[in-house]
Amino acid sequence: MRRPRRNRKSPTIRSMVREHEVSVTDLMFPLFLTEGKQIQHEIASMPGIFRHSPDEIKKEIDACLALGLSSFVLFPHIADSLKDPYATISYNQNIYLNTIQQLKSDYGDSICLMTDVAMDPYSTDGHDGLVVEGKIVNDETLPILGKMALAQAQAGADILGPSDMMDGRVGFIRDLLDQEGYIDTSIMSYTAKYASSFYGPFRDALDSAPKAGDKKTYQMDPGNVTEALVEAELDVQEGADFLMVKPALSYLDVIKTLYDQFDIPIAAYNVSGEYAMVKAAAAKGWLHNDSVRNEMLLSMKRAGAKIIITYFAKEYAFSLKR
Ligand code: PBG
16 A cells, blocks of 8 residues: 555654755845934834844844845835935935945855835835826836936845836846946846735835825736736846745745746745734734744745745744754
8 A cells, every 4th residue: 555654754754755945045034224323123013023224234134144144135214304206315325325335345245135126115105116197107217217226236236126016127227237237236026026915014114105096006916827927028038037926925826837937046025914924923822933934934935936035034044053
């Protein structure tokens, strides 16, 4: 009789036959940057995650490096007084660009630093693109994203992450980078970014919620998967180095579909709301934080994500060290 249970009979055999595992080098850790000194402001809806001032962010990176975690995605929290409808500050001297430059000069290639390309943290409208008469206009947004991307490349970012979902932005940014000589700056496209309700805690972290309307005319409809293939094809043609699916947990089928159809690495963004719900349930004693976390990360890897962007990265790295 065939007995599949034989391969489960001991921890050693189970680990020998295990097909997928999450290692610390698969993970990228999002970090929130804010102005000031010695600031570590915990995000209420994301226990364990902070807005850091530039001095504190270095301490956080040092702690991560000691755990073997060396890839980061940096997001800026910008003071309201610096925002305008055109996100002008995004490509002029600002705390984000200065910090990218400082970190890359201090750490060099011992860290991989990804940045975010979208207007929302800098825009008085809180939208990822330019708002004209209540509409998010695509082609007028591209030059703004281009300037932002170029400024981030000049500051030394390893990977640019266009999270804005404007049509044509990957190609627009790639051409501009190449013209200006930044041929080694990578692009991780937010390929299939859904108009999701799981981003709430992130918008708390950055104060970046849209002032009016929602993001449904540019972010994807949660009912669609074939459309993700269209986005992925365009991103590959336009020169993306990685394809990302976001959120992760409710979109494992989309990760799997892209993994099966494309030959560049797939990333999953395990977003703020997915983190918050585990933390909330664990605080109530309803779920076990570590085992649920590990199972969630594993599901993303099994679906085909080589890279997982997750707020759990640091605690996961810590648990592996123990
Ligand atoms: C904005 C951006 C968002 C996230 C990453 N970049 C929010 C949004 O689109 O409203 C969400 C990340 C998360 O929820 O963890 N360009």
